[in-house]
Amino acid sequence: MSVESEQFNIGEMMFHHTADAHELDFGGYIIHLPQWEPIHIAGMAIDLSPTRHVVFLILAAVIVLGLMWAAARGIEKARKDGVAPRGFAGMMEMIVLYVRNEIAIANIGEEEGARWAPFIMTLFFLILVANLLGLIPFGSSPTGNLAMTGALAFIVFLAIEVGGMVKLGFKGYMHTIFPKVEGLSGAGAVAMSLGMAPIEVLSKLVKPFALAVRLFGNMTAGHFVLLSLFGIVFMFSNLGIWSAGIGLVTGAVVVGIMFLEIIVALLQAYVFALLSAVFIGMMQHEH
Amino acid sequence: MPILLLSTEGGALPGPFQPTPALAVWTVLVFVVVFVILAKQLFPVIVRATAEREETIKQQLAEAKQMHAEAQVALEEQRKLLAGARSEATALMAEARTAADRERSLAVEKTRAEQDDMLARARHDIEAQRIRAIADLRREAVDLAIAAAGKVIGQSFDGADDRKLVEEYLGSIGKSS
Numbered sequence: 001m002s003v004e005s006e007q008f009n010i011g012e013m014m015f016h017h018t019a020d021a022h023e024l025d026f027g028g029y030i031i032h033l034p035q036w037e038p039i040h041i042a043g044m045a046i047d048l049s050p051t052r053h054v055v056f057l058i059l060a061a062v063i064v065l066g067l068m069w070a071a072a073r074g075i076e077k078a079r080k081d082g083v084a085p086r087g088f089a090g091m092m093e094m095i096v097l098y099v100r101n102e103i104a105i106a107n108i109g110e111e112e113g114a115r116w117a118p119f120i121m122t123l124f125f126l127i128l129v130a131n132l133l134g135l136i137p138f139g140s141s142p143t144g145n146l147a148m149t150g151a152l153a154f155i156v157f158l159a160i161e162v163g164g165m166v167k168l169g170f171k172g173y174m175h176t177i178f179p180k181v182e183g184l185s186g187a188g189a190v191a192m193s194l195g196m197a198p199i200e201v202l203s204k205l206v207k208p209f210a211l212a213v214r215l216f217g218n219m220t221a222g223h224f225v226l227l228s229l230f231g232i233v234f235m236f237s238n239l240g241i242w243s244a245g246i247g248l249v250t251g252a253v254v255v256g257i258m259f260l261e262i263i264v265a266l267l268q269a270y271v272f273a274l275l276s277a278v279f280i281g282m283m284q285h286e287h
Numbered sequence: 288m289p290i291l292l293l294s295t296e297g298g299a300l301p302g303p304f305q306p307t308p309a310l311a312v313w314t315v316l317v318f319v320v321v322f323v324i325l326a327k328q329l330f331p332v333i334v335r336a337t338a339e340r341e342e343t344i345k346q347q348l349a350e351a352k353q354m355h356a357e358a359q360v361a362l363e364e365q366r367k368l369l370a371g372a373r374s375e376a377t378a379l380m381a382e383a384r385t386a387a388d389r390e391r392s393l394a395v396e397k398t399r400a401e402q403d404d405m406l407a408r409a410r411h412d413i414e415a416q417r418i419r420a421i422a423d424l425r426r427e428a429v430d431l432a433i434a435a436a437g438k439v440i441g442q443s444f445d446g447a448d449d450r451k452l453v454e455e456y457l458g459s460i461g462k463s464s
Contacts, residue, residue: 020303054310064321068330072333079339121330122322142310150311152318155315
């Protein structure tokens with residue numbers, strides 16, 4: 001539908017709120033973000049101008065660092081006092097330890113898990129806060145953009161493969177692409193190993209692809225559901241007394257869906273971190 | 288509509304299904320910065336406190352286990368000592384009982400012997416007294432008989448032959464009775 005149309009267009013509204021933009025929209029109060037000249041890398045022009053999702057990504061990073069700084073301060077104070085942390089610091093410590101012990105160490109192993117824990121925890125907290133930012137009024141969720149989820153998945157892909165190469169050595173790592181086939185030897189084993197290689201490579205690429213698409217799909221779908229429900233209110237705004245009834249019912253449903261979205265935000269951060277840990281663990285313990 | 292604003296400056300941005308490369312670059316940069324700060328500065332503080340508490344709890348658990356083991360050993364020793372003391376006490380009691388029985392038997396034996404001895408002595412004394420009494424009685428009887436006979440016949444019977452005669456008579460009476 002044309003944007004010049006006076007009639008409310010639910011599709012446009014949904015795209016406007018979920019797509020990236022060069023401004024921040026606070027209910028009509030627009031802040032235009034600066035636009036820089038694109039930089040040229042390997043023949044590609046990349047526009048690094050900050051967008052709405054970039055701003056909210058940086059905001060998510062600041063919130064994560066702020067929360068962790070406050071938690072670390074509270075925990076350190078409690079440690080010096082010789083007591084267990086309480087309140088906010090205690091809660092954050094519990095979450096951090098859960099991610100460390102139940103996601104990182106449980107899936108990667110005692111020794112390697114402790115080493116990979118900061119990476120998994122950074123993924124979890126950054127994704128969690130980025131997810132939740134889409135639920136606040138005038139907020140936006142950068143995890144609803146395939147660029148962010150793809151970039152995170154790419155980081156995880158690098159972590160899996162580079163970490164695997166460091167752990168297994170070059171020869172060991174190559175066996176994850178050209179697997180040893182049990183029960184075969186000679187030309188048959190080589191042929192089978194070469195035949196398996198494309199499947200193994202595809203398997204390596206599918207994992208981060210699934211991570212990226214899952215997170216993006218869940219966050220975008222959640223926003224679409226919420227925005228569709230909001231759209232219903234505006235679509236039926238000219239029905240007199242019925243409009244109020246529809247508005248009330250829709251509002252109640254939206255509140256319910258919002259609670260569901262909070263759970264989805266938590267769950268998707270957990271799933272992303274958990275699967276990353278599982279994939280890293282699988283590579284670390286590959287024989 | 289607000290969607291117009293997408294195309295106000297620098298052309299329209301892609302929709303939600305088209306990724307923006309800039310965001311990908313920013314994501315990598317932001318992630319690296321956050322990861323470095325968290326991994327180097329903040330997570331170690333959070334995890335260190337917990338690790339120390341875990342270590343303390345582990346230490347306390349180990350100490351408690353050791354103390355429990357020591358207490359078990361001590362308890363076992365006490366049980367053994369108690370059992371030993373009990374059997375020793377039983378043996379002592381049995382020995383004491385045997386000694387007491389022996390002592391009692393000896394005392395009873397001694398008392399009985401003394402009693403028998405005393406009885407024998409008493410019997411002997413009584414016999415002696417009896418013999419003496421009989422002898423006295425006989426002498427008195429002889430004296431009385433001589434005196435009576437002297438009065439009857441009017442002459443004295445105090446000769447030795449007379450006395451002998453009376454004594455023999457009395458002796459024959461004693462034998463016949």
